[in-house]
Amino acid sequence: MFLMKKWVAVAMTVLMSGLLLAGCGSSSSAGDAVQQKIVIGLDDTFAPMGFRDDGGNLVGFDVDMAKEVASRLDMEVEFKPIDWNSKEVELNSKKIDMIWNGLTITKERLEKIAFSKPYMANRQIVVVLSGSDIKTKADLAGKVVGTQEGSSSVDALNAEPEVTGTFKELRTYADFVAVLNELSIGRVEAVVGDEVVLKYYMNKKPGTFAAIEDNFGEEEYGVGLRKDDTELLGKLQGALDAMKADGKSAEISKKWFGEDIVK
Structure with a gap:
């Protein structure tokens, strides 16, 4: 009787192990089908x-x-x-x-x-407050200019040292929202950045900002x-x-x- 019970216990252990392995195999197959x-x-x-x-x-x-x-x-x-x-x-x-x-x-x-x-094509434009006396890139001489750190705007500005060398200061910020806020309160006098982005924010505040005709070049996304x-x-x-x-x-x-x- 003791041997019979021991044999049944072993058989049940083997059976449960097989079921567990089968279950693991099923999960693996399901995982393989998960989207990348x-x-x-x-x-x-x-x-x-x-x-x-x-x-x-x-x-x-x-x-x-x-x-x-x-x-x-x-x-x-x-x-x-x-x-x-x-x-x-x-x-x-x-x-x-x-x-x-x-x-x-x-x-x-x-x-x-x-x-x-x-x-998509894009330009690096110059945005100022409406009524600003800045009309051309030459007018940026002696001015504080802002842009986004790590953006292509920095590269565009660096490509024209004959212009940027005349700035009073070039300040960089975490994002263009921060730069435009600085422009609004007068801490910077012009912003250089992506046209598609700056014009989006300009349209949200009609009459607040203006883009000058000059720009810092075209680029592609x-x-x-x-x-x-x-x-x-x-x-x-x-x-x-x-x-x-x-x-x-x-x-x-x-x-x-x-x-x-x-x-």
């Missing part, structure tokens, strides 16, 4: 490309574009606000998979990361990825090309800008 996730780094104050609405939700042109691409690639997407001044480090340390937030394609950045094809993520870059570009062809990118552009400005 891409983590997108952005500056969540960069309206209208990527920013928080009154409810704290991340919205914007680039956010909508990224969601559409993820949907077409059957991927889950996560948006991660980052320090814009450290964006390449965040990307190459694999804390994020893409930088998608009005990222200008520059020679210096091309040395560190890969880019999609350009999807692209999506940044790690140089070794060639397969992901190919999938991304394929989705972007398809969205351009079927009119989806134009639809998203009209939602945010009132017209199709996608390249």
Whole structure:
């Protein structure tokens, strides 16, 4: 009787172990079917490309574009606000998979990361208070000028030392919201930054700001990825090309800008 009970106990142990192993195998198979996730780094104050609405939700042109691409690639997407001044480090340390937030394609950045094809053109404009005596870049001589730290605006300004060398001071801030606030209260006398961003905020306060005719050059936006993520870059570009062809990118552009400005 004792041997019979011992045999039954052993058999039950083996059976339960088999069930547990089968259960683990099922979970693994289910895990294999889970969608791949891409983590997108952005500056969540960069309206209208990527920013928080009154409810704290991340919205914007680039956010909508990224969601559409993820949907077409059957991927889950996560948006991660980052320090814009450290964006390449965040990307190459694999804390994020893409930088998608009005990222200008520059020679210096091309040395560190890969880019999609350009999807939008932009200019670096000069914004002043309405009624300002600043009408040209030459009028910036002796003035305090502000811009966003780590932005392509800094590169654009550095490319024209004959102009920036005449400034009284060049101040950098965490984001363009802060820079425009400084302009509003007179701590800076002009702001240099992305046209698509600055004009968005200008339109929210009609009559407060004005853009002068001179600018610090044209540029193009692209999506940044790690140089070794060639397969992901190919999938991304394929989705972007398809969205351009079927009119989806134009639809998203009209939602945010009132017209199709996608390249």
